[in-house]
Amino acid sequence: MGDRSGEEPLLAVDGLSLAFGGVRALDDASLAVGPGEAVGLVGPNGAGKTTLFECICGGLRPDAGSVRFAGLDLAGVPAHRRARLGIARTFQRVEVFGELTPVEHVLVAARAQDARSTLWQDLTGRGSPSRREVEEAMALVATVGLAEVADVPVAALGLGHTRLVELARALAVSPRLLLADEPSSGLDTGETAAIAALLRRVQRERGTALLLVEHDLALVRSAVDRVVVLESGAVIADGPFAEVVGDPAVRRAYLGRSA
Ligand SMILES: Nc1ncnc2c1ncn2[C@@H]1O[C@H](COP(=O)(O)OP(=O)(O)O)[C@@H](O)[C@H]1O
Ligand SMILES: [Mg+2]
Structure with missing residues (x-):
């Protein structure tokens, strides 16, 4: 890990x-x-x-402590500006x-x-995207497995597809760090496995660092190298998955209380 x-x-x-x-939402947390x-x-x-995600993205300002990104x-x-520096996120509620x-x-x-x-120009259709921009967008949509529904309004898609749309959108900016907040929430086992595989692939192929909040421990185990456990705002464990669980x-x- 790092600084030393x-x-x-x-x-x-x-x-x-x-x-x-x-309520002490965060209590001297470091990772x-x-x-x-x-x-x-x-x-x-x-x-x-x-x-913690909000403090990293800039949605909330901590009372104490620091967040450093790329030094x-x-x-x-x-x-x-944090987004432009390369921090992207997906939301717990889509x-x-x-x-x-x-x-x-x-x-x-x-x-x-x-x-x-x-954003206004884009939403109003002015300054329409170049062919290359569309091709790149299509390629990313295909990467997350949405090629077949690339042109379907998201309102007509199920939650599994919608979560993939969020991931594609987060990846559109080629982030150096992806913060994913319960990406499998509300999904079935097949969809959850697809998300896990996708996160792994993105990390391996694009070199994107990942901080993954997730309740599904099978997903966590398959998608990450290391796990940090937070309880009442404090970090109570940090290490390889097997060691930590x-x-x-x-x-x-954690485990005793869930499920
Ligand atoms: N905007 C807010 N106002 C008041 N309390 C909040 C707010 N956001 C979170 N909390 C409280 O802070 C604690 C941590 O919440 P949260 O970060 O959402 O936990 P988690 O994502 O781990 O479930 C909880 O007790 C929650 O009720
Ligand atoms: Mg949460």
């Missing part, structure tokens, strides 16, 4: 704390993700996983535009990243 070996991790979260009123590394973030409901301290860096197709989602995301274009404190905090 002299090589700076891609993402370094150090001593993050954040309280909502009396690191190396370049191209896949890390799972697990823990019971309310452990602070989504809050840069992100304090004061707004969310849209957030898509029902009337847009998968290809359009990718095109809008790719263009929003481009400083010369405006065998840890009695982890079993008490």
Whole structure:
């Protein structure tokens, strides 16, 4: 992992704390993700996983602690600039535009990243995309397995496909770090396995680092190299999957309570 070996991790979260009123959502939490590394973030409901993502993306400002990305301290860096630095995310509750197709989602995301274009222009159809842009978007849509429904409005697709649209959109900007918040939530076993395989492929082929919040431990095991366990906002374990799930404190905090 990182800082002591002299090589700076891609993402370094150090001593993050954040309280909502009396609730300590994050309590001195630290973790690191190396370049191209896949890390799972697990823990019971309310452990602070989504809050941690928000602090990394810039949606929430921590009370204490720091987030560094590629050597840069992100304090004061707004969310849209963090995205341009290479941090992409998917949401626990899908957030898509029902009337847009998968290809359009990718095109809008790719263009929003481009400083010369405006979201408004894209949404109103002005400055229509070049053939190359469309081809690239189609290729990405195919990569996530949506080629057959590339031109179908997302409102007509099921949740499994919609989650893949979110992933394609996140990948449209070629992020260096992908934060995926429960990408298998609401999916069946087949769809979940497809997401796991896709995340692995993206990490291997594109070198994208991954921080994966996920309840499905089979998905976590197949998609990541290392697992960080959060409980009541604090990191209680950090290590290889097998080691971490065998840890009695982890079993008490997490495995014992779920399912
Ligand atoms: N915007 C908010 N306002 C108040 N409390 C919040 C807010 N967001 C999260 N919380 C609380 O912070 C804690 C951590 O929540 P969250 O990060 O969503 O956990 P997880 O994603 O691990 O389930 C929970 O107790 C939750 O109720
Ligand atoms: Mg959450």
